[in-house]
Amino acid sequence: MKYFAYGMNTILTQMASRCPSAVCLGPAWINDYRLVFRGVADIEPAPDIYCDGVLWDLTDSDLAALDILEGYPYHYTRFTVLVHTETGSHTALVYQMVDQDAEYEPSGYYFDMVHEGYTQNGVPVDQLFETVEMQ
Secondary structure, rough: EEEOOOOOHHHHHHHHHOOOOOOOEEEEEEEEEEEEEEEEEEEEEEEEEEEEEEEEEEOOHHHHHHHHOOOOOEEEEEHHHHEEEEEEEEEEEEEOOOOOOOEEHHHHHHHHHHHHHHHHHOOOOOHHHHHHHHH
């Protein structure tokens, strides 16, 4: 199954330890969603905007590990979205925080880790800086 990641789940070494069978499929984006920070990375619907991230191929055991990590279904919910890559489009799972009310900047450490994950995967980092500036 495919999984669209943004935030910390873009860091290759962390995903390897969390989801050892996961295969990174590279940079991807979803339309009509924007990146927001609620202390950590999240998404919310936003017409005519897109959110960059990384597409992963997961096994059932990888998904179970992510569900625990993300606090599904209490802290994060998950649903499917259409994810786009340079080679085509795929239906993939995405996590979204249950509480969509607050927006606040991430810690410097968290931001740097997300930046590292985006850089490792060739994901544009502009949206990270734009998101922090808008908050």
